[in-house]
Amino acid sequence: MTATVIPPAPQPVADTPAHRDGNVLRWLGAYTSSMIGDNVYYIALSWAAVQAGTPSQAGMVMAVSAVPRALLMLGGGVVADRFGPRKVVIGSDAVRCAAVLAAAALLFAASPGLWLLALLAVVFGIVDAVFMPAVGALPARVTGRSQLARVQGMRGLAIRFANVVGAPLGGLGVALGGAAAAFGLAGMLIAVSVPLLISVRMKELPAAAADDDAVGDSRGEVAERTPWRDLRDGLRYIRRHPVLAPLIAAIALGDLGFVGPLNVGLTLLADRRGWGASGMGWVLAGFGIGAGTAALLLTVRGRLPHAGRVAAVAILTGSVAIGALAYVPSVAAAVGVALLVGLLAGLSGALCGALLQTQADPAYLGRVSAVAGLVSLGLAPLSMPLTAAAIGWWGTGPVFVTSAAVCGLGGVLVLCFRDLRRAELPR
Incomplete structure (x- = not known):
């Protein structure tokens, strides 16, 4: 008898840790610059x-870029998915660099x-x-997918x-x-990112239905994919996804309850x-240290178990801290509470971002990121003038508590x- 030797099954190759991966570090350097x-x-x-103008005119100049950014963000997600994010980031950074230098x-002169x-502000908003x-x-x-949580931590540290x-x-x-000098x-700083991005290697995406060049309609005919169809497909994908849909809603509630108190509030x-x-400034420094600590924790550990539950607990505990901030008796106590808010908000934000990255099909990530960005950059800032007006009517305590309740709903x-509650980050 001849023994048949069955070769062992190939073991999956572990992804290189992101903080030791030259490819990731080049991307991080470009992003940081x-x-x-x-x-x-x-x-x-x-x-x-x-x-050049009055304070009100200066305020208008600073705010004017938000309009095209909010109106065009969803279309930007389609562009990123159709043409590839690397080309889009390189092209947009080159345009931003040229506009600022001009x-x-x-x-x-x-x-x-x-x-x-x-x-210039309008051009920046469009780009x-x-x-x-x-x-x-x-x-x-x-x-690799197992390193996306660590990358979110590294990205938080870069910010x-x-x-x-x-x-x-x-x-x-x-x-x-x-x-002019500024x-x-x-x-020049934006320009530094362009050659670094060019040197970054891209991984191949897995085959996905979203990558097909054409789709069939209800009569079995083949219809060419258009940007409008891509946008509708992306929104439908998010709406039907068991994790992404509630996750983006939770991010929206968290941002709506967080942005007003921690900015104008x-x-x-x-002042009061x-x-x-x-x-x-000391209170803001406390918040920044807490958020940076959370980003460092995720960078070092790479993943946290029970990501969905941990994110929920961090959001709920952080919302309580936001409400308490209006009642602390001294600057020192406020700095301590702000540090806790930053730690919990940074942790929940990094985990939610990592879950978005790992739960979404890579072919849809541009559109998923666009919807999440529209929520954070389009809807959440609307709470700032409302927060200011509400504090004028009712005072800081009730407004901070109400904002905390909205955040806690997330x-x-x-x-x-x-x-979503049982969602885990990949190992």
């Missing part, structure tokens, strides 16, 4: 607008006034509508770093050479308590949907 450039750009834009050159700044969904879809193409470094760099640019610095609270600008929603 672009985000620092964004922060410098906003400092330069606000300074130039204040110098504005710097014009400001060096003359004083064109508010029209140039408004035009951001394409850039942001593509950025959300890119991580799934540069690393915190950009916020800390970008504002002083922008201020330094303005101090040394005015708004715009030039922003353009905190300013009004500091007599904490001053320095006190508000955690309740996560617990109510079984598939």
Whole structure:
């Protein structure tokens, strides 16, 4: 008898840890440089607008980019999925770089006034509508599924770093050479991201029905895929998904309850308590440290078990902390509560982002990111003027508690949907 030797089944190859993967680190470097450039750009834009017009006109210039960004965000998700997020991010970063450098050159040569700044803000808003969904879809193409949670943590650290470094760099640019120098610095920082992105290798996507070039209609005929059909397919995919639909709703509730109190609400609270600008700065620093700690935790661990349940508990506990912030007696206590809010909000935000990345089919990630971005950047900021008006009518305590209740509903929603509650991050 001849023994038949059965070769052992091949073992799955483990993904390289994201923090040791040169491909991921190049992407992270490009993302960080672009985000620092964004922060410098906003400092330069606000300074130039204040110098060129009245405070109300400057406010309009700063806000004008939000309109095209909100209106075009869903279309930007379609563009990212149709043409690939890498091409879209490279192209949009190149356009943003060219626009900012052109504005710097014009400001060096003359004083064109508010029209140039408004035009630049509109261009940025249009490009951001394409850039942001593509950025959300890119991580799934540069690393394996088991590393996407760690990448979300690394991305959170990059955002915190950009916020800390970008504002002083922008201020330094303005101090040394005015708004033109700051715009030039922003353009160069954004430009650094382009060659780094070109060097990033993309992974092949698994075959999916969404990648077909044509789909059949109800009569069995084949219809060419159009951008409008892609958008409808993406929205239908999200609506029918047992995890993504409630997850995006929970993100919306969390952002609606969080953005108002931690932005305009905190300013009004500091003013009424007599904490001053320095006190508000310490509270914001506490929040930033907490959020950075949460991002670092996910970066180091790579994943947390029971992601759905942990996200729900973090949202609920964080909402209680938001409500308590209006009743703390001193700046020191407020800093401690803000640190807790940042830690829990950073943890829940990173977990929700990781679940979006891992639950969505990569072929739909641009459209999924667009819907999530529209919720966070289009709907949530609407709560800021409402929060300010409500505090004027009822005071900080009732408004913070109401906002906390809205935020807490997001955690309740996560617990109510079984598939989302039991959702896990891949190993």
